[in-house]
Structure formats: C-alpha cells, structure tokens
Amino acid sequence: MGALRVRSEQRCFGGVQGFYEHDSAACAGPMRFGVFVPAGAKRAAVLTYLAGLTCTEETFVQKAGAQRIAAELGLVLVTPDTSPRAARFPGDDAAWDFGVAAGFYLDATAEPWASAYRMFTHVTAELPDLIEANFPVDGGRAGVFGHSMGGHGALVAALRAPARFRSVSAFAPIAAPTECPWGEKAFGGYLGQDRAAWRAWDATALVESGRRFPGKVLVDQGTSDKFLVEQLKPERLEQACRAADLPHEIRRHEGYDHSYFFIATFVEDHLRHHAAVLGQ
Numbered sequence: 001m002g003a004l005r006v007r008s009e010q011r012c013f014g015g016v017q018g019f020y021e022h023d024s025a026a027c028a029g030p031m032r033f034g035v036f037v038p039a040g041a042k043r044a045a046v047l048t049y050l051a052g053l054t055c056t057e058e059t060f061v062q063k064a065g066a067q068r069i070a071a072e073l074g075l076v077l078v079t080p081d082t083s084p085r086a087a088r089f090p091g092d093d094a095a096w097d098f099g100v101a102a103g104f105y106l107d108a109t110a111e112p113w114a115s116a117y118r119m120f121t122h123v124t125a126e127l128p129d130l131i132e133a134n135f136p137v138d139g140g141r142a143g144v145f146g147h148s149m150g151g152h153g154a155l156v157a158a159l160r161a162p163a164r165f166r167s168v169s170a171f172a173p174i175a176a177p178t179e180c181p182w183g184e185k186a187f188g189g190y191l192g193q194d195r196a197a198w199r200a201w202d203a204t205a206l207v208e209s210g211r212r213f214p215g216k217v218l219v220d221q222g223t224s225d226k227f228l229v230e231q232l233k234p235e236r237l238e239q240a241c242r243a244a245d246l247p248h249e250i251r252r253h254e255g256y257d258h259s260y261f262f263i264a265t266f267v268e269d270h271l272r273h274h275a276a277v278l279g280q
Helices: 059-063 067-073 119-134 149-160 181-191 195-201 203-208 228-232 234-244 260-278
Strands: 005-012 015-024 029-037 044-050 076-080 137-147 167-171 217-222 248-253
Touching: 015 067, 015 119, 029 059, 029 119, 044 119, 044 149, 044 260, 059 076, 059 260, 067 076, 067 260, 076 119, 119 137, 119 149, 137 149, 137 260, 149 167, 149 203, 149 217, 167 260, 181 195, 181 228, 195 203, 203 234, 217 228, 217 234, 217 260, 234 248, 248 260
Parallel strands: 044 076, 044 137, 137 167, 167 217, 217 248
Antiparallel strands: 005 015, 015 029, 029 076
C-alpha cells in the first residue's frame, strides 16, 4: 500500500489537519488524502468522508467546518481524493462528470479504466489499512459518509463492506445511479454496457437485492437542490429501505441546495450520528 509521505500539517482546533500521499496499488500511482487528528487521540473512532464530482481531498476539510465538532467528539476524519490522477487515459479530462475527479468509488471492469480506477478497493481496504497503521485510530470503530457522488460511494461502501464500516450517512447522494444520467455515463464507461452488472454499485439496487446494513442509514437532502429530480432520486432509496425494513432516516430540508453551505449546516448532525454509533 506504499509508505505514507507528509505533504503538510497544520494546527487545527487543538489537533492536526494533515495532507498526505502514498503509492496506491489499487489506483496505479500516488494518491493524496487528508487526515484530521484531534488532540490526545488514542485508538479513536475514524470517519471517512467521500467527496463529490470535481472535488479533491481538500474540499471537505476547507469548506464544511467539521474539525471543530470532530475535535470535541474525538473523531479522526479521513478525506480521500475522488479519483486516480497519476494514471491517465484518453478522454479522462474531457468532462467534469467522468474520469479525473469523478471516480464514482467503484472498481472499474472495462478497459482501460480497470487498471487504475479501483476507488472502492482504495477507500474500503487499502486506505483504511494505511490509516490504521499510521494514525491513532481503532479500525473496528469506523464510519463512512459523503456528498453527491461521494454520498453514493458511502452508501455502497457501507452496504458492500459492513464489516469495515459500522455507521453511514450521506448528503444529497446519487441514490439510484443506474437510473440517472450521471450514473449511466459513469457506469457505462467504467463497467461496460451490461446494465445488470451496474446494480452491484447502486445503493438502491443493493438494498432491493437483499444487502443489509446493521445500523441506520441517515440521509439529508435539500429541496432546492437543482440535481434532485434528474440525478439524485432519494425517493428510490427510501422506497427500497421501506420495502426491505432497513432502518433509515431521509430528511428533507426546505430551501437548501447542493452546495457546501448545505453540508456545513448539517455536518454537526452527521458527526454526532456517527459518534453515537461508534461509541465516542
């Protein structure tokens, strides 16, 4: 999984906000990530945040204002990048919703993407192992959350790797990617044209197929989100959870959009949700 290299470390709310890099086998090159460690952390619960389209490992820690609450709760925050960047392929930067900064947190099977676009393995196995080896965390008390593309990634990670993550939440997730333009474009490129194979990377389809998560699924969605109807479809996830009797809370917030102003407003709720489950 490669040795950890320090890019920068800054004092933050008594702890340290650092940015690091390691050589990733899953993503065929160096991958960057951020880690916030609160003061005095020892075998702390760890929470991984998956960012959305066009974002980097720095977006959430700079815009969401999460470190203050994480410091209070004693949570370590991990923020991976959103795609491979060292491995390059033709057309990988031609659009903002596919390729660079748009890895969709799946393991690609179609060429040429399969050789490097293995973000699911990166965020559910490779990076958590690296974090546990280098930071004062308890890997048995881990949660995952995210926004938009990253909300999709968090839900899929929790459903497919429940032994790794004990808590999950999402802000405005792409809840049914096999049924929206973003998902159809990404899955067609990364996974090929067999739509049946796409269902393994769709949270709604996973719930419909019998996948379970041992805890409650928390989702926040703004009603003024311009992507709500065409791309996000939280009602599909809600329907699937109800039919499967899977504990869930999908909260709709009048007037909020898709931005980090929305995330910053409700991030404290999410951190407290995870801390309650993880035992902080």
